[in-house]
Amino acid sequence: MEKFIVHTGTAVPLRRSNVDTDQIIPAEYLKRITRHGFEDGLFSAWRKDPAFVLNQPHYEGATVLVAGPDFGTGSSREHAVWALQDYGFAVVLSSRFADIFRGNSGKGGLLSAQVDQEVIEALWAAIEADPSLDVTVDLERREVRAGDLVAEFDVDDYVRWRLMEGLDDIGITLQHADDIAVFEASRPSWKPTTTPVI
């Protein structure tokens, strides 16, 4: 994963609460064999409505999703995280996240940053007033900044460490690549390999 220290981008105000993962990505998209390419499934039911916020051209290219409380409830599907990332989001801000979604997002490198609902309200107003407003999410300082607004956010210490180091679980294990190599060197020579025998 890329290291996540500070992210700056434009934002989308998603004025909805209880955004469940069935809304984030419906079940019909789960048959796919890849872990990427889910952007067309993101909020696909809502996107059929031309008035839906993601269909408004001035929010095109936004990378920060500012959502209402209880984001990511319902089904545990990790596809919800993949779909948000594939669409281009790097950060979701909400005043409350569902546990499973938050865990999944940490694994995948999507930052779920929790702020007070009054911060969300202030951000919504500021973004709607100026859709080109840059929103900065500073993981090192646990701070979100937009125009005059500066607010702290909450994130799990371990997830923060992993994201700042740019480590997924595999990345963490690969930090011990030397240990793995040492172990491999000590494996008995008679242990089998799968190399086809001609």
Add this chain to the structure above:
Amino acid sequence: MGRTLAEKVWDDHVVRRATGEPDLLYIDLHLVHEVTSPQAFDGLRHAHHRPVRRTDLTLATEDHNVPTIDILQPIADPVSKAQVDALRHNCEEFGVPVYSLGSVDQGIVHVVGPQLGLTQPGMTVVCGDSHTSTHGAFGALAFGIGTSEVEHVLATQTLPLKPFKTMAVTVDGALPEGVTAKDVILAVIAKIGTGGGQGYVLEYRGSAIEGLSMEGRMTLCNMSIEAGARAGMIAPDDTTFAYLKGRTHAPTGADWDAAVEYWHTLPTDPDATFDAEVVIDASTLTPFVTWGTNPGQGLPLSASVPTPDDARDEVDRVAIERAIEYMGLTPGMPLRDITVDTVFVGSCTNGRIEDLRAVAEILEGRTVADSVRMLVVPGSVRVKQQAEEEGLDKVFLNAGAEWREAGCSMCLAMNPDKLAPGERSASTSNRNFEGRQGPGGRTHLVSPAVAAATAVTGHLSAPADLSPVATA
């Protein structure tokens, strides 16, 4: 203090141990199939194209959703075809050996590994499939993993894991005539329950286990997961070594001697202690079948369908009522009165040559009942070839059974081999969940011998129930 078999294998694979962290365990063999691997490969691709660390310890085969007829034709189901195509493409791109449809080494992943001699005592073996426990029959620590873990093993050849607890399952005494490994494991699951093994590695031990062939031991370890256990193991012994010797990937010469010397150190020390113990008297066992919709709902074939009054508690009563309704049974009816539409012989539980021999022995000179469709699906192409060399295919075909190509087939009905809604099977597979063999299908888990006898009579039967074959 002494250590158990599982603890020894664990200790010998710890790459890194740190306080407050899970152990990092080295994986000796990673088996891959088409259903649980595509997102893992895709994950590697998107992480700056991480390589597979040890392609030489990784092996793929196509099994879960492949057809068992016309296998050299393009796969008709587009979703299945896409998954199989993805596996082939991923293996080519990442350099992983794959045995595809048409290869002589294709077959169910848990049949292929052992028959190639890749599964050996003291190894750690993983696969994105819960029935990886099968490989524990060799004294390997073998368990199923999820897709994220598949990716982790592909990238690092390790897994961070917290140690399992250990449970001894001791089966002493001689198995009565007609009682097989399948009957033993169904009885074990009925005794400890589908959650009884949760958090444990089971070690099967005792004279009845020592007397089993490797095929029987694989059947036993295979269904450890149905008792909730992550893995099942059996100490390696001369039976294990004799099975391995001469197989394609087994060590040879001085390597063989070194390996056997190490393998002899693996059995549980006499002073080792287990976290839990279960004891079963082999002499009390009889052919066992399931009547309900989870593998713990099993009884001796001589018993009757339970009534809700037999329930241990309220939760069990609801479970019995629901299972009886789904299965379309009458409380109190003798299990032998249950008629079946389909008999399925195959799967990673009972799709090996010994299983097919047991079926052929009973079908020889007999015919499958008119009301029954019987499918015999070998676990691998090698098993199919061996069976044909022995003429078993002729026995099946002459009896009126269908003789198919290798794959998982009707065990999980991801391919076209399915039960129709309401149809009832006697199946040598491992799961009798609602809809497991097709939506609305009803499954009774049985041994190969009971499957064959049931095919002849059309109702659940043991070989002892059959009249002798008339000799000319």
